[in-house]
Amino acid sequence: MINTDTIVIDDPDTLVQVCGPNDRNLKQLEGLLHTRIYTRGNEIHLAPENSEHSSLFESILNDLLFSVKQKKTPNSYMIETLFQYYTGENPLSDGKEFLTxxxxxxxxxxxxxxxxxxxxxxxxxxxxxxxxxxxxxxxxxxxxxxxxxxxxxxxxxxxxxxxxxxxxxxxxxxxxxxxxxxxxxxxxxxxxxxxxxxxxxxxxxxxxxxxxxxxxxxxxxxxxxxxxxxxxxxxxxxxxxxxxxxxxxxxxxxxxxxxxxxxxxxxxxxxxxxxxxxxxxxxxxxxxxxxxxxxxxxxxxxxxxxxxxxxxxxxxxxxx
Missing domain, CATH: 3.40.50.300 (P-loop containing nucleotide triphosphate hydrolases)
Structure with a gap:
C-alpha cells in the first residue's frame, strides 16, 4: 500500500529488501533527497516538513517494490539510477523500463x-x-x-x-x-x-x-x-x-x-x-x-x- 508520504509494506522480507541492511537504502535515499526518512513497524515515512519531495519519494519507493517483485534486490546502483531518472533526462521511456x-x-x-x-x-x-x-x-x-x-x-x-x-x-x-x-x-x-x-x-x-x-x-x-x-x-x-x-x-x-x-x-x-x-x-x-x-x-x-x-x-x- 502506498500513500503520498507513507509506504506500508506488509511482507517482512520485502520490507527488509527495500530498506537494505541496517536501512542502508533509506539512508542513501535520505542523502539524495536531502530529507529525513524513518521507519515505524512496517511503515516507511517521509518527514512531514519535506512534503515537497513526496512525489519523488513515492516514485522511487514504488519502483524499489517493483524490483523486489522482479526478484531483483534493491542496491545503491539502482537507487542512484532511479534518482537520476526522475530528476534528469530520461533515455528510457519510464523508470520501470530500467528495472525490466x-x-x-x-x-x-x-x-x-x-x-x-x-x-x-x-x-x-x-x-x-x-x-x-x-x-x-x-x-x-x-x-x-x-x-x-x-x-x-x-x-x-x-x-x-x-x-x-x-x-x-x-x-x-x-x-x-x-x-x-x-x-x-x-x-x-x-x-x-x-x-x-x-x-x-x-x-x-x-x-x-x-x-x-x-x-x-x-x-x-x-x-x-x-x-x-x-x-x-x-x-x-x-x-x-x-x-x-x-x-x-x-x-x-x-x-x-x-x-x-x-x-x-x-x-x-x-x-x-x-x-x-x-x-x-x-x-x-x-x-x-x-x-x-x-x-x-x-x-x-x-x-x-x-x-x-x-x-x-x-x-x-x-x-x-
Missing part, C-alpha cells in the same frame, strides 16, 4: 542487471538494432555487456556463432617479438575478452561453447574477405581501428547477422597521423536507420570507485 532490462544467459553465473540508465539503454539498443555502437570511458561496462548479450544470443541458439575481434594495437609500448603460434601471440591482446566470458559463464557452460565451437576469437586483420552469415559479432577497442579497418569490419555483416561495436575515445593508441575509424564511423553513420548509438559518461563507471575519480583527474589536467 536484463540479460539472461543459459549456464551463466547469474542474471546481468544494468547498473545505470545508460547500461539499460545499451542493452535495449543491442536488442533492437542489427548494429549497435557503444562509446564511453573505461569501466562503464561496454565490453562486459556486449559479450554478455552476445553469449545469451548464442546459448539461446539465435545465431550460429559468436565472433569476437579486436584490432591488434599496443597501448603505448612495443612488446617486440612474441613467441609461440598465432593463438599464443594474440592471447595478450584478446585476453580481456576471455576474462569477460569467464566472469559471465560457469566453467561447464564455458567448456560447452568451446566443445561446440560456438565462438571464435579473431584479430581484426584476419576479417578481410569474410562474409559472416547468421553470426553475432563483437568488435572491441574499436577506437584503435583505422577508417579502412572500420569500413572493412562493418561490411563483413552477412545475412542474418548482428554486430556490436564498443570503444573508448579517450584511449586511442593509433599513430598520430591515423584518424580513429570509430570517430569517423560515428560521424557518418549517426543518421543511418538500423544503427543504434549509446554514449556512456564518466558517471556511468561501475568499476572500483577510484576509477571515476581517476578519470575526472585526468580530464581536469587535460583541460588546464
Amino acid at each position: 532490462h536484463e540479460i539472461n544467459i543459459p549456464g551463466g553465473k547469474g542474471r546481468i542487471i544494468p547498473r545505470n540508465l545508460n547500461q539499460a539503454r545499451f542493452i535495449s539498443l543491442m536488442e533492437n538494432h542489427d548494429l549497435s555502437i557503444g562509446v564511453g570511458p573505461a569501466g562503464t561496462g561496454k565490453t562486459f555487456l556486449a559479450i554478455a548479450y552476445a553469449l545469451s544470443e548464442i546459448l539461446n541458439r539465435r545465431y550460429r556463432k559468436l565472433i569476437l575481434t579486436r584490432p591488434v594495437v599496443e597501448a603505448g609500448e612495443t612488446l617486440g617479438y612474441l613467441p609461440g603460434d598465432l593463438t599464443q601471440k594474440l592471447d595478450p591482446y584478446l585476453k580481456p575478452l576471455f576474462d569477460a566470458m569467464e566472469e559471465i559463464l560457469t566453467t561447464a557452460a564455458f567448456q560447452k561453447i568451446q566443445d561446440m565451437k560456438l565462438y571464435e576469437i579473431s584479430p581484426l586483420a584476419y576479417m578481410r574477405g569474410r562474409s559472416l552469415k547468421n553470426c553475432i559479432i563483437v568488435l572491441d577497442e574499436a577506437q584503435n581501428t583505422t577508417q579502412e579497418q572500420m569500413k572493412m569490419f562493418l561490411t563483413r555483416m552477412g545475412e542474418g547477422s548482428r554486430a556490436i561495436v564498443t570503444g573508448d575515445l579517450t584511449q586511442i593508441d593509433l599513430p598520430c597521423k591515423e584518424k580513429s575509424g570509430l570517430i569517423h564511423a560515428a560521424g557518418i553513420l549517426k543518421n543511418v536507420d538500423g544503427i543504434g548509438f549509446s554514449s556512456f559518461q564518466r558517471g556511468d563507471v561501475v568499476r572500483h570507485p577510484l576509477v571515476k575519480k581517476i578519470l575526472e583527474a585526468y580530464e581536469q589536467e587535460h583541460t588546464n
Whole structure:
C-alpha cells in the first residue's frame, strides 16, 4: 500500500529488501533527497516538513517494490539510477523500463542487471538494432555487456556463432617479438575478452561453447574477405581501428547477422597521423536507420570507485 508520504509494506522480507541492511537504502535515499526518512513497524515515512519531495519519494519507493517483485534486490546502483531518472533526462521511456532490462544467459553465473540508465539503454539498443555502437570511458561496462548479450544470443541458439575481434594495437609500448603460434601471440591482446566470458559463464557452460565451437576469437586483420552469415559479432577497442579497418569490419555483416561495436575515445593508441575509424564511423553513420548509438559518461563507471575519480583527474589536467 502506498500513500503520498507513507509506504506500508506488509511482507517482512520485502520490507527488509527495500530498506537494505541496517536501512542502508533509506539512508542513501535520505542523502539524495536531502530529507529525513524513518521507519515505524512496517511503515516507511517521509518527514512531514519535506512534503515537497513526496512525489519523488513515492516514485522511487514504488519502483524499489517493483524490483523486489522482479526478484531483483534493491542496491545503491539502482537507487542512484532511479534518482537520476526522475530528476534528469530520461533515455528510457519510464523508470520501470530500467528495472525490466536484463540479460539472461543459459549456464551463466547469474542474471546481468544494468547498473545505470545508460547500461539499460545499451542493452535495449543491442536488442533492437542489427548494429549497435557503444562509446564511453573505461569501466562503464561496454565490453562486459556486449559479450554478455552476445553469449545469451548464442546459448539461446539465435545465431550460429559468436565472433569476437579486436584490432591488434599496443597501448603505448612495443612488446617486440612474441613467441609461440598465432593463438599464443594474440592471447595478450584478446585476453580481456576471455576474462569477460569467464566472469559471465560457469566453467561447464564455458567448456560447452568451446566443445561446440560456438565462438571464435579473431584479430581484426584476419576479417578481410569474410562474409559472416547468421553470426553475432563483437568488435572491441574499436577506437584503435583505422577508417579502412572500420569500413572493412562493418561490411563483413552477412545475412542474418548482428554486430556490436564498443570503444573508448579517450584511449586511442593509433599513430598520430591515423584518424580513429570509430570517430569517423560515428560521424557518418549517426543518421543511418538500423544503427543504434549509446554514449556512456564518466558517471556511468561501475568499476572500483577510484576509477571515476581517476578519470575526472585526468580530464581536469587535460583541460588546464
